[in-house]
Amino acid sequence: MNRRVFLLGAAAAAACGKTKPRLNVYNWSDYAAPDTIPNFERESGLRVRYGTYESAPEMLAKVMTGNSGWDVVFPAAEIVPPMIEMGLLQKLDHSRLPHLNVFEGIFRNPPWDPRLEYTIPYLDGTTGILYRRGIAPEPGSWADLWDARLRGKMTMLDDPPEVFAACLKRLGDSINSGDPDQLRAAARLALAQKPLLRAYLNAEVRDQVIAGDVWAAQAWAVTAGQAIAAAPDRLAYCLPREGFARYCDTAAILRESRRAEEAHRFLDYLLRPEVGASIAQAAQTATPNAAARRLLPAKVRENPVLYPGEEALARGEWFAAQTAASQKLRDRLWTQIKSA
Amino acid sequence: MKRGLAVYAIAVYAFLHLPLLILAIFSFNASKFTLWEGFSLHWYRAALADPELVESALNSLMIAASATALATTIGTLAAYALWKRSSTWLAGSLYLSLVTPEIVTGVSLLAFFQWAFRFLHWKLGMHTVILAHVAFSVAYVVVVVMARLRTFDPALEEAALDLGADEFGAFRRVTLPYLGPAVAAAAMLAFTVSIDDYVITSLVAGIDSQTLPMTIYAMARRGVNPMLNAISTMVAVVLGAMVLISERLRSS
């Protein structure tokens, strides 16, 4: 080892040794703007350790141990009540969140956490149908995804709650139904649809819709938004007539965190309209932060894929946690659908 | 027959490398999607400018290198021990680690670490990832080295002992050189399973041990982009160059 390498190493060690107070943030990937974290570090003097996860169970498996090391996490709305019940989340101190007034309507008082005691809404979206313009039938309802004319050109999401949601809506039931008869009827519908499907695909359907392999796909608004941005004149997105699923991810502080003060500062930073706007633009999805939305360019703000308007959203329904019995039945039916 | 074998080998190499070639080509694609829109170095710049991606690639290489060294050593010794004195228990638990689906290994290792850490006051991190990687790659090493040992004549080792070598000397001077190619092959396998693992790693990783597959899966959840092709191509080229250089050094 020569002297210069040694000096470099020593300098690096010294830099690490200088202990700035730090905050550990565990978020979905692609869920913040590139400058969100650096800007916060600069103005707060805190060091942020930013990790990402790919699925909710992955995050849950870790934080359930109560010793994960993370301070701030971003649970999906439907796992907020269970996390509260398990005692994993800290109560928010609203006096430390001066920007909490940015929300309007449902997000001031969401069903999963009325009064925003534990969580703040972060980003939200819908599940609808992404399709190629001019196909017959042109999708406007879930029932169109059972049309034999689209055989081999359709996909559904590879996600049990989403597939059940579409089938249940087609039957006129709630997406969160735990009724065994309704669930069995939904599974029968899914079984009837399976031979017509090309595959069950999540985000990877995007490239195939753009390339023309797939003509109609059950898709998340964020995926649809990316695809339509690539081929605006060929593709479109609709929220089916029968109703559809809505999702919202939230930000929360773990009970195990011993940095509540810093964590509140971070949450309040996320709530600021200009920060919320840049996050929403980077993530290419909708923001529940009304003040932030007003700052978005008109083209984004009025994009019907992300902000379909109150009338359309009234048909939407939020995902909720399932009871153990209904979850077990759903899983059995899902295995049946998949193995058929 | 020799000619036929060479032609066949080229065909299999093509089969193995075709996807690699495709991903390398698309790393130079100007478009974000898998439609060709012209040559661009954009994704390389983007990949190198992404600190998370670079850090996780370096983490991955570090973890794979340490886990490979440990697993190869432990695995070779374990295979040798099994060859000397068979133990159904050791062999059985090795097999179990091969057959356990990754997610199950991951969840149970996580439970095990959490339980052990209560006494040790540790947290999840780089060390747990390396330990987990050693745990699941050691079986691969044992199986490969064992296959070679089965073709080894114990009389050779006995001869060394008769000539005055002690047991360790006989192992080091006679058995180990014989095992050389198998150990090298086993190390390559261990490195491969380590650098590619996602499921187990994501479960036992701590806050400072994000690996490349974790970053890639996380990005792919919302649609892949050619940045991942760029970083994969770079990793393949760097490792390929290292192999070539070490080969040159050895032959010169």
Added chain:
Amino acid sequence: MLMTLAVPSAIVCAYSLLSRGAYGGVERPWTLENFRLLADPMYLRIFFRSLWMAAAAAVLCIGLAFPLALFIARSGRRKNLYLSLVILPFWTSFLIRIYAWMFLLRDTGLINTVLRAAGLIRQPLPLLYNDGAVLLGLVYGFLPFAVLPLYATLERLDPTLLEAAADLGAKPLEALFRVTVPLCAPGIRAAAILIFVPCLGTYLASDLLGGSKTILIGNVIQNQFTAARDWPFGAALSVVLMMIALALMWAARRQGEELV
């Protein structure tokens, strides 16, 4: 070290006998309920399919790998280089490799485009999202696991044995099957284990190349630990999987041979 191998297996067995926690994890009481649920013929079918796929993948891999391993073992000073070339593609991310295959196989993919341009087909061939594609993914992914152990045993094969066989009038192919193949039986067995066993629990190939339209037992288990949040049932499934694998290996071992 033995701890990290044995303790997880013990934990899995314990989990399989517990009850499902409401949101993941496990709770008491202890129960055999999880194994009772397994009696459904649906799971039996899935197990059977998985065994069949894993066996097919192992046979195909070994068949494809054997001549290549022979070629490498006989290529003198270059053999290390050739060996590294086998493994190099696998040092890139699995997911990215699968995406490359998807690009090759899909309707508007490279193979269909080339075939159409050549006028060989009118309609695109359905290459992606079927059992063939899943098998292709498995064979591709596990090929090195066959090449490496086969190479490790072939490399030391004494060429004079083949010369002796030739001197005794054996044709090259005959010598191959009557001398080379039997002598590297330990390598073939090692390869079979390294492919068949992990293949049984795999799930990504059927998800990505099979389009999730068919499932293997690995998918069912994966699903218990993620979407379904039923860890005990997932653990019970994997205990059964482990038992099947061990039993098959036990049965396959030859008289008087050790397990490994």
